Amino acid sequence: MRLLTMSDIICIQRLSKSYAGGSNVLSDINLNVKNGEIFALLGPNGAGKTTLISIICGIVRASAGTVMVDGHDHVKNYRKTRDLIGLVPQEIALDSFETVMRTCRLSRGLFGRRKDDALIEDILDKLSLIDKRNNQLRELSGGMKRRVMIAKALSHEPKILFLDEPTAGVDVELRKDMWKLVLALKERGVTIILTTHYIEEAEAMADRVGVISKGRLALVEEKESLLRRLGKKTLRIELQKPVNIMPTVLEPFNLDVVDNGSTFLYTYDKNADRTGITKLLSELSASGLILKDLQTQQTSLEDIFIDMIQKENS
Amino acid sequence: MSYYAIKAIYIYEMTRFFRTIFQSLFSPVLSTSLYFVVFGTAIGSRMQEIDGVSYGAFIVPGLIMLTVMTQATSNASFGIYFPKFSGTIYELLSSPISFVEIVSGYVGAAATKSLMIGCIIMLTSTLFVPLQIAHPLVMLLFLCLTCFSFALMGFIIGIWAKNFEQLQLIPLLIVTPMVFLGGSFYSISMLPPIWQKITLFNPVVYLISGFRWSFFATADVPVGLSLIAISAFTILCLVIIWWIFRTGWRIRS
Numbered sequence: 230m231r232l233l234t235m236s237d238i239i240c241i242q243r244l245s246k247s248y249a250g251g252s253n254v255l256s257d258i259n260l261n262v263k264n265g266e267i268f269a270l271l272g273p274n275g276a277g278k279t280t281l282i283s284i285i286c287g288i289v290r291a292s293a294g295t296v297m298v299d300g301h302d303h304v305k306n307y308r309k310t311r312d313l314i315g316l317v318p319q320e321i322a323l324d325s326f327e328t329v330m331r332t333c334r335l336s337r338g339l340f341g342r343r344k345d346d347a348l349i350e351d352i353l354d355k356l357s358l359i360d361k362r363n364n365q366l367r368e369l370s371g372g373m374k375r376r377v378m379i380a381k382a383l384s385h386e387p388k389i390l391f392l393d394e395p396t397a398g399v400d401v402e403l404r405k406d407m408w409k410l411v412l413a414l415k416e417r418g419v420t421i422i423l424t425t426h427y428i429e430e431a432e433a434m435a436d437r438v439g440v441i442s443k444g445r446l447a448l449v450e451e452k453e454s455l456l457r458r459l460g461k462k463t464l465r466i467e468l469q470k471p472v473n474i475m476p477t478v479l480e481p482f483n484l485d486v487v488d489n490g491s492t493f494l495y496t497y498d499k500n501a502d503r504t505g506i507t508k509l510l511s512e513l514s515a516s517g518l519i520l521k522d523l524q525t526q527q528t529s530l531e532d533i534f535i536d537m538i539q540k541e542n543s
Numbered sequence: 544m545s546y547y548a549i550k551a552i553y554i555y556e557m558t559r560f561f562r563t564i565f566q567s568l569f570s571p572v573l574s575t576s577l578y579f580v581v582f583g584t585a586i587g588s589r590m591q592e593i594d595g596v597s598y599g600a601f602i603v604p605g606l607i608m609l610t611v612m613t614q615a616t617s618n619a620s621f622g623i624y625f626p627k628f629s630g631t632i633y634e635l636l637s638s639p640i641s642f643v644e645i646v647s648g649y650v651g652a653a654a655t656k657s658l659m660i661g662c663i664i665m666l667t668s669t670l671f672v673p674l675q676i677a678h679p680l681v682m683l684l685f686l687c688l689t690c691f692s693f694a695l696m697g698f699i700i701g702i703w704a705k706n707f708e709q710l711q712l713i714p715l716l717i718v719t720p721m722v723f724l725g726g727s728f729y730s731i732s733m734l735p736p737i738w739q740k741i742t743l744f745n746p747v748v749y750l751i752s753g754f755r756w757s758f759f760a761t762a763d764v765p766v767g768l769s770l771i772a773i774s775a776f777t778i779l780c781l782v783i784i785w786w787i788f789r790t791g792w793r794i795r796s
Contacts, residue, residue, distance in 0.1 A: 248796070286633075286636075286637040287636055287637050288633055288636045288637055288795065289795065289796050290791060290795055290796070307639065308639040308640075308641075309639070310639075311637060311638060311639040312639040314637065316633065316637050318630075318633050320630055322629055322630030322631045322633060323629070323631065324625070324626075324629060324631055325629075326559075326562065327555075327558075331555065331558065334551065334554075334555075335551050335552070335555045335634075336634060337551070338547050338548055338550060338551020338552070338554075338555075339548050339551055339552070339634055339635065339638035339640060340548070340638055340639060341545035341546075341547045341548050341639060341640070342547060343547060344547075381634070
């Protein structure tokens with residue numbers, strides 16, 4: 230695997246896709262993906278995530294716009310651009326009667342690589358599939374088949390890996406294993422573009438996040454900065470005894486009352502100069518309320534995403 | 544051009560052939576043997592010689608052509624249709640190869656399979672009838688061109704087909720009748736004059752006639768015309784495939 234510098238490896242400009250009948254799937258997408266990063270593309274069903282990936286990989290034709298991969302136009306120099314890319318599609322698509330080894334050999338060969346069983350066995354080993362290398366694909370479980378899809382995509386040693394909903398329908402343990410694999414690939418310099426419904430997946434792995442909604446790229450931002458910028462925290466205040474009436478002095482804090490009046494939730498901006506926590510606690514004390522416990526919770530990427538989509542829809 | 548990509552597709556397709564060896568090989572050999580038993584031995588013994596060739600031997604080139612054409616068509620059409628059906632076509636479309644590599648791999652494998660079946664049927668026929676080959680090289684040329692051109696046609700059918708029914712439609716309703724009516728079991732000189740003229744519009748007539756000429760040095764139409772016909776058919780199929788990949792018809796949205 231070659232060592233890479235941090236510069237843009239994918240450059241998408243004014244990309245649009247519409248189908249006969251006039252439905253616009255993608256509209257005026259502009260996006261740069263940095264070399265060596267993990268970029269998470271989030272969005273609801275039908276937002277255009279898979280179409281965008283399919284265009285970059287050459288499966289779907291764009292209606293307008295350009296895609297440059299490592300400085301090459303993805304239509305004019307398709308051999309160079311596709312050579313760099315590995316794709317794990319959303320749907321498990323395998324020839325059930327073939328063996329794991331042979332299907333990986335086909336994938337490697339299609340990318341013009343000489344047969345290298347040692348390399349494929351190494352990939353299968355990392356994906357805990359080495360014992361299944363001579364099994365027919367129909368004999369494997371759903372989770373194993375998904376790992377075979379990843380093995381096929383890696384078999385030609387791509388510099389860029391597209392993972393379209395890689396952990397959809399897999400159990401928690403396997404999902405965590407896949408995260409480890411993705412992070413290991415990043416360590417080796419592979420650029421990873423990930424689409425997912427699981428926000429925690431993006432939160433755990435992504436360097437940057439893009440949100441796509443109704444075919445438009447609503448946002449692209451560093452994950453940490455997004456969490457900082459939009460991230461709100463919630464202070465959970467559990468009381469010794471439940472309250473029936475909210476004390477007047479606490480009304481300005483817009484507290485949410487839950488658990489039959491025994492818990493208050495206070496949402497605040499942690500980046501603000503004054504969070505209001507000190508004043509709230511002193512007013513609680515002055516009101517004669519006795520506290521049982523205090524907890525703070527960070528707003529997740531999922532909350533941010535839902536909030537953004539709701540705003541977009543409204 | 545990526546040699547490794549062609550090799551990968553070719554080996555993958557040939558592996559599928561050997562995986563289903565009974566269906567792929569024994570089934571056409573068995574059905575052809577039945578033709579020999581029924582037409583060659585049972586009925587053929589009561590028929591006159593045609594152009595100085597016993598009826599049993601006369602039908603050998605036609606039977607080989609019948610099997611080779613249907614096998615080349617069905618193997619190639621299934622070969623490219625199956626990735627469409629199973630969804631694995633994404634790999635072909637996202638890999639750095641052109642239609643030349645894809646067609647070479649799939650059509651090359653389908654042509655090889657049908658060539659192998661054709662050769663086995665030819666050997667099988669020697670068990671039933673004494674066989675002579677007047678022009679072995681021309682015979683090989685016709686056989687290879689037929690395997691290749693009908694595999695190309697099968698490839699087009701595989702891309703065109705949206706379901707398994709359509710996949711079978713053209714081979715069953717067009718190819719098989721054309722081969723039967725193209726002089727597989729008779730010389731077109733045996734037909735009434737008007738049907739002789741109509742039959743000349745059937746391209747398969749030229750292929751079977753040329754192929755039969757390579758065996759017995761007798762033909763319904765000049766052998767040069769047969770070569771032109773099969774070359775023209777091959778070129779037509781290549782142009783259609785080039786257009787399919789250029790426009791993305793039924794493969795790229």
